[in-house]
Amino acid sequence: xxxxxxxxxxxxxxxxxxxxxxxxxxxxxxxxxxxxxxxxxxxxxxxxxxxxxxxxxxxxxxxxxxxxxxxxxxxxxxxxxxxxxxxxxxxxxxxxxxxxxxxxxxxxxxxxxxxxxxxxxxxxxxxxxxxxxxxxxxxxxxxxxxxxxxxxxxxxxxxxxxxxxxxxxxxxxxxxxxxxxxxxxxxxxxxxxxxxxxxxxxxxxxxxxxxxxxxxxxxxxxxxxxxxxxxxxxxxxxxxxxxxxxxxxxxxxxxxxxxxxxxxxxxxxxxxxxxxxxxxxxxxxxxxxxxxxxxxxxxxxxxxxxxxxxxxxxxxxxxxxxxxxxxxxxxxxxxxxxxxxxxxxxxxxxxxxxxxxxxxxxxxxxxxxxxxxxxxxxxxxxxxxxxxxxxxxxxxxxxxxxxxxxxxxxxxxxxxxxxxxxxxx
Numbered sequence: 001x002x003x004x005x006x007x008x009x010x011x012x013x014x015x016x017x018x019x020x021x022x023x024x025x026x027x028x029x030x031x032x033x034x035x036x037x038x039x040x041x042x043x044x045x046x047x048x049x050x051x052x053x054x055x056x057x058x059x060x061x062x063x064x065x066x067x068x069x070x071x072x073x074x075x076x077x078x079x080x081x082x083x084x085x086x087x088x089x090x091x092x093x094x095x096x097x098x099x100x101x102x103x104x105x106x107x108x109x110x111x112x113x114x115x116x117x118x119x120x121x122x123x124x125x126x127x128x129x130x131x132x133x134x135x136x137x138x139x140x141x142x143x144x145x146x147x148x149x150x151x152x153x154x155x156x157x158x159x160x161x162x163x164x165x166x167x168x169x170x171x172x173x174x175x176x177x178x179x180x181x182x183x184x185x186x187x188x189x190x191x192x193x194x195x196x197x198x199x200x201x202x203x204x205x206x207x208x209x210x211x212x213x214x215x216x217x218x219x220x221x222x223x224x225x226x227x228x229x230x231x232x233x234x235x236x237x238x239x240x241x242x243x244x245x246x247x248x249x250x251x252x253x254x255x256x257x258x259x260x261x262x263x264x265x266x267x268x269x270x271x272x273x274x275x276x277x278x279x280x281x282x283x284x285x286x287x288x289x290x291x292x293x294x295x296x297x298x299x300x301x302x303x304x305x306x307x308x309x310x311x312x313x314x315x316x317x318x319x320x321x322x323x324x325x326x327x328x329x330x331x332x333x334x335x336x337x338x339x340x341x342x343x344x345x346x347x348x349x350x351x352x353x354x355x356x357x358x359x360x361x362x363x364x365x366x367x368x369x370x371x372x373x374x375x376x377x378x379x380x381x382x383x384x385x386x387x388x389x390x391x392x393x394x395x396x397x398x399x400x401x402x403x404x405x406x407x408x409x410x411x412x413x414x415x416x417x418x419x420x421x422x423x424x425x
Contacts, residue, residue, distance in 0.1 A: 024406075025041065025042045025043035025045065025046075025362070025403070025404075025405045025406065026041050026043065026403070026404070026405070027074070027404055027405055028072055028073050028074070028129075028404070029041070029070070029071060029072040029403055029404055029409075030071055030072075030073060030129050030176070031071065031126065031128045031129075031173070031174075031175055031176065032069055032126040032173045032175075032226060032270065032400065033270060033318060033358060033360075033400065034360075034402075034403065037175065037228050037229065037270060037272075038228075038272045039272075039318065039320050039359055039360050039361055040322075040361050041360065041361070041403045042362070043362040043363060043403045043405065043406065044363045045405075045406040046362050046363055046365070046367075046403065046408060047406075047408070047419060047420060047421045048365070048377055048387065048388045049388055049390060050375075050390050050392075050408075051391060051392065052392060052393050054422075055419055055420060055422050056417055056418070056419060056422075057099070057407065057418040057419070057420050057422060058098065058099030058417070058418050059415050059416070059417050059418075060094055060099040060100075060101065060416050061414060061415055062079060062081055062092060062411070062414065062415060062416055063081060063090075063092075063104075064081045064082055064083050064084065064088075064090065064123075065081060065082065065083075065084055065121045065122075065123070065413065066079060066080050066081035066082055066121050066122075066123030066124065066399075067120070067121045067123070067124040067356075067398040067399050067411075068080045068081075068123050068124060068125060068127060068173075068399060068411075069126040069400045069401070069402055069411065070399075070401075070409045070411055070416060071127045071128060071129040071134065071402065072096065072129070072402055072404045073129045073130065073131065073134075073148065074096070075095060075096040075097060076093055076094070076095070076096060076102070076129075076134075076148055077093070077094045077095075077096050077402075077404075077409060077416070078091065078092065078093050078094075078127055078129060078134050078136075079091075079092050079094075079127075079411060079416060080092070080123040080125075080127060080136050080138065081121075081123050082121060082122035082123040082138065083122070085113070086110055086113030086114075086116065086122040086141070087109060087110050087111075087113060088106060088108070088109055088110070089106075089107050089108040089109075089110070089122065089123060089138045089141060089142060090105060090106055090107060090123075091103070091105045091107055091127075091134070091136045091146060091151075092104050092105075093105075093134075093148075094416065096404065096407075096418070099416070099418060102151075103151035105146065105151050107136065107142065107153070107156075108138065108141060108142040108144075108156075108158075110122075110141050110142075113141065114163075114164065114165075114168075114169070116168065116169030117168060117169060119356075119398070120169040120171065121169070122138065122141065122169065123138060124139075124169065124170055124171045125137045125138065125170055125171060125172060125173045125174065126173040126399075127173075127174075128173075128175060128176050128181070129148070130176060130198075132147070132148060133145050133146060133147060133148055133154060133198070134146050134148050135174060135176070135181050135198065137173065137174045137183060138170060139160075139164070139169070139170020139171070139172065140160065140161045140162050140163075140164065140170055140187070141158075141170065142156060142157070142158050143156065143157040143158075143160055143174075143181075143183075143196075144157075145181075145198065145201060154199075154201070155200065155201030156201070157201060160183070160185050160194065161187075162185050162186065162187025162188070162189060162190050162191075162222075163187045163188040163189045163190075163222075164187050164188070164222055165187075165188055165218075165219055165222060168222065168266070171224035171268060172184045172185070172186065172223070172224050172225065172226050173270075175226060175227055175228075175229070176198060177195070177229060177238070177251045177252075178252075179197060179199060180195040180196065180197065180198060180251070180252075181196045181197075181198045182194070182195045182196075182227055182238065182251070183196075183227075184223065184225060184226060184227060184240055184242065186209070186221070186224070186242045186243055187221070187222050188218040188219060188221050188222050189221075190208075191208065191209040191211070191213065191221060191222075191223075191242055191243065192206055192207060192208045192209060193206070193207050193209075193227065193238075193240050193247075193249065194206045194207075195251075195254060205253055205254035206254065207249060207254035207255070207256060209242050209243075209244075209245065209247070210245070210247075210256060210259060211242070211243070211244040211245045211259075211261070213243075213244065216243075216244060219265070220243060220244070220265040221243050221244070221265065222243055222265060222266055223241065223242045223243045223265060223266060223267045223268075224267065224268040225241040225242070225267045225268055225271070225280075226240075226270050227239060227240040228240075228270055228272065228273070229251065230271075230273040230278060230294065232273075232276065232294040233295065236251055237249065237250070237257060237294070238250070238251040239271050239273070239278055239280070241267050241271055241280050241281075241282075242267070243264065243265040243266070243267070244261065244262065244263070244264070245259050245260060245261050245262060246259065246260045246262065246271070246278075246280050246282075246290075246292065247259045247260075248294075258296045258297050258298060258299075258300050258304075259298075259299055259300070259301075260290070260292055260300060260304065261299070261301045262282045262283070262290070263282070263283065264281075264282035264283030264284070264287075264288070265283065265284065266284035266285075266315075267280075267281060267283065267284065268281075268284065268315060268316050269281040269314060269315075269316065269317060269318040269358070270358075271318075271319075272318065272319050272320075272321050272326075273294065273321075274321045274340060275324075275340055275341055276293060276294055277291045277292060277293060277294065277306060277340065277341070278292040278293075279291055279292075279319050279321065279326060280292065281313060281314060281315070281318075281319070283315075284315045285315075286310070287313040287314060287315045287330070288308055288309065288310045288313055289308065289313045289326075289328065290305060290307075290308050291305070291306040291308070291343060292304050292305055292306065293305075293306050306343075307342065307343030308343070309336070309338060309343055309345075311336075312328075312330050312336055312348065313328060313330060313336075314328050314329060314330040314331065314355070315330070315331055316331060316355070316358075317329050317330070317331075317355055317356065317357065317358045317359065318358040320358070320360075320361055320366065321340055322361055322366075322380045323380075324340055324341060325337055325338065325339065325340060325380065325381075325382070326338050326339075326340040327359060327366060327380070329351065329355050329359065329368060331354055331355060331356070332350075332354065332355075333350055333351040333352060333353055333354065333355055333370065334348065334349075334350055334351075335348065335349050335350070335351055335368075335384075336348045337382070337384070346382050347382070347383070347384045349384045351368065351370065351376055352370065352374065353370030353371060353372050353374055354370060354371045354372075355369075355370050355371065356371055356397075356398045357370075357371075357397060357398060357399060357400040357401065358400045360400070360401065360403060361380070362403060364379070364380065365377050365378070365379070365380075365387065366378040366379075366380050367401070367408070369397055369400075369410070370397070371396060371397055372391075372395070372396075372397070373391060373392040373393075373394040373395070373397040373410075373412055374389065374391045374392075375389065375390045375391075376388075376389055377389070392410070392412065392417065394412035394413060394414065394415065395412075395413060396412060396413035397410070397412045397413070398413075399411040399412075406420050406421065407419060408420070
């Protein structure tokens, strides 16, 4: 073959060989809202259409009940579940390719679980996962580290207990930072953030909330959010929203760096950041979105609040920040798009249904899921535009879906679905 012919062959064949690789997205979804914790994922081949007959690769029943989102590493998908009465806690591992259950592990027995709200579960916190282990958390009822391959228990903790009040229940999800497993523990009785060595299960640091709760009613001392890692001027901070305050901590030591006092409690959405700002939701009953300027120290309540939005903000769904716009959907389906830097409203529209799952951003699309397992795919931007709607034959969807490569993993009350383009449509 001549040199010229060889060059032509390479130029012709090489792009074809690279195309499948270029189409692949991120494989691992290791925590709530993905690797960055903000709902963003590189997944250029996600489907725009699905139903029970279209683009369902597999559908696997998950026993009992849990609202934890799936977490994914390589070919494993993990979820947690618990009996409706809260007496038994389980971790379930599925094969990503086939949907077959690999491990179904009964981890904890609970003698006297507190009553929870009808729309909550005893397995609501989302797990975290890495290359060797999965870390499952059931709030006050137990925490465990499992070997991913064997399913054997590496360590457990039963002492991260708090009183969430009868009628509420556990919800705060953990995260990983290096060798640390970090989780908020905010109940009526105790309020703190704790970091545990992920290999040994031993406490690395524990920091009590510095809010003055002495005059705060006990039911206003609890919260359900989870920490976020943010970077400002090259330094990382652990941001954690609790009752009556939002805090910045040093992630390695737990040292409190700053705090913002607020009046809220039972906060659930996970904070996000961008443009030198932190966006966090305050309060459950009358939710507000606060934009907080990063970079302060000590009590920055009077100096670092840039703007607030008090109308139609979400008590459950976390914010989605895309470039200069921030998107939020509240429980009633009212979706708001605002300028992230100024708080100015760009548009506000109503979507059908009630919403608990947080939005996902992939391939210049916003994916939203209501509690009736109906999805809405939107084009982000200054004009409200719905590109597609899809439905599954399930009654309840509360868990935020996960994404791996070309697939959506959607958890409903009774099943876990793998959704991927499988047909011409």
